[in-house]
Amino acid sequence: MLSSCRSHSVSQHPILVPSLSTFRVFNRPASSSPFLATRNGRTFDSNLKLPKYKWKVSCFRQEDFSPVTSKPESVEHLLPEESSKPEVDNSTYTKRDWKSILQEAADVVIRAIGSRWTVPWTAETIVQVMLLWVVSFWFIGSWVIPFTAHIAGFNKESLTFRGQALFSLVTDVTEGLAGVAILHRCLSRFCPLPSDWFRFSLRGSWLLDVTLGCLMFPLVNRLSQFNLSLLPILPSTPVSLSSVEQSIAARDPVAMSLYAIVVSVCAPIWEEIVFRGFLLPSLTRYMPVWCAILVSSVAFALAHFNVQRLLPLIFLGVVMGVIFARSRSLIPPMLLHSLWNGFVFLDLMK
Numbered sequence: 001m002l003s004s005c006r007s008h009s010v011s012q013h014p015i016l017v018p019s020l021s022t023f024r025v026f027n028r029p030a031s032s033s034p035f036l037a038t039r040n041g042r043t044f045d046s047n048l049k050l051p052k053y054k055w056k057v058s059c060f061r062q063e064d065f066s067p068v069t070s071k072p073e074s075v076e077h078l079l080p081e082e083s084s085k086p087e088v089d090n091s092t093y094t095k096r097d098w099k100s101i102l103q104e105a106a107d108v109v110i111r112a113i114g115s116r117w118t119v120p121w122t123a124e125t126i127v128q129v130m131l132l133w134v135v136s137f138w139f140i141g142s143w144v145i146p147f148t149a150h151i152a153g154f155n156k157e158s159l160t161f162r163g164q165a166l167f168s169l170v171t172d173v174t175e176g177l178a179g180v181a182i183l184h185r186c187l188s189r190f191c192p193l194p195s196d197w198f199r200f201s202l203r204g205s206w207l208l209d210v211t212l213g214c215l216m217f218p219l220v221n222r223l224s225q226f227n228l229s230l231l232p233i234l235p236s237t238p239v240s241l242s243s244v245e246q247s248i249a250a251r252d253p254v255a256m257s258l259y260a261i262v263v264s265v266c267a268p269i270w271e272e273i274v275f276r277g278f279l280l281p282s283l284t285r286y287m288p289v290w291c292a293i294l295v296s297s298v299a300f301a302l303a304h305f306n307v308q309r310l311l312p313l314i315f316l317g318v319v320m321g322v323i324f325a326r327s328r329s330l331i332p333p334m335l336l337h338s339l340w341n342g343f344v345f346l347d348l349m350k
Contacts, residue, residue: 176270293321
């Protein structure tokens with residue numbers, strides 16, 4: 001039918017024979033060619049069955065084609081490349097993103113806390129100083145001062161409120177001086193110390209840190225109540241008022257002033273020198289700064305010998321340790337410690 005149609009068209013219109021370069025020559029032997037194409041294009045082999053769209057592509061677009069019928073293409077091959085690819089599980093990337101975010105947050109916190117100190121001594125010196133400080137604290141408070149008062153003809157139980165307040169002040173000052181003497185004796189062979197050891201500097205932007213620490217006092221108080229609910233005082237334990245509480249109940253202004261000096265001036269100075277000034281930086285030789293802050297805070301809480309206030313003291317020690325690590329000065333933690341003791345003292349006066 002194709003031959004008849006073309007013959008009818010030839011009779012009515014002249015044939016424009018294209019140049020030889022218009023046709024493509026197939027690389028096949030003449031003897032095995034499935035068709036013979038004459039110059040006038042009238043004779044075709046009837047055995048050739050080419051798809052119609054293949055003929056159009058060859059004539060008008062001048063593209064190569066193969067007489068061999070190609071295999072039907074699969075659906076996946078016709079679809080876009082993106083749709084044929086399997087979906088990627090995003091859970092792995094999500095986990096990696098969370099890990100990277102947490103790692104970046106930890107790096108920010110570590111940089112905010114500060115770097116390690118240069119520690120010239122070993123763990124032997126650390127243990128030696130802390131043991132000597134604990135023994136001297138107990139020995140002076142339990143034996144030296146009471147024995148000295150006894151020799152002087154005073155009995156602690158028979159003292160007035162002002163006498164007991166003065167007794168506490170002398171005891172606290174003596175214990176603090178003994179602690180400083182121990183530090184000087186044990187660390188003298190390492191002198192001169194690096195410049196960031198035992199610094200008392202007002203430089204730096206630590207006032208904001210101290211203010212934020214003061215805003216945490218209600219949380220420390222909540223932790224104290226929670227600690228008491230976990231470890232309540234045993235019913236068999238006799239409840240007795242301390243000398244401070246007795247002086248507050250008596251409303252003796254001199255005694256209250258002496259106790260205020262003890263809790264708000266003396267205790268913060270000596271305790272911060274030992275725990276933040278010496279123990280915390282010394283631990284950074286063997287552990288990161290954040291870990292040294294936590295360990296020194298636990299030691300600070302245990303040194304008060306009060307299990308009912310263990311959790312709030314640990315938390316308070318962490319806050320003061322962070323402030324000290326950021327400022328590298330003992331004045332900010334001493335100030336925060338003094339404000340906390342003053343807060344407790346004022347709370348007892350209610």
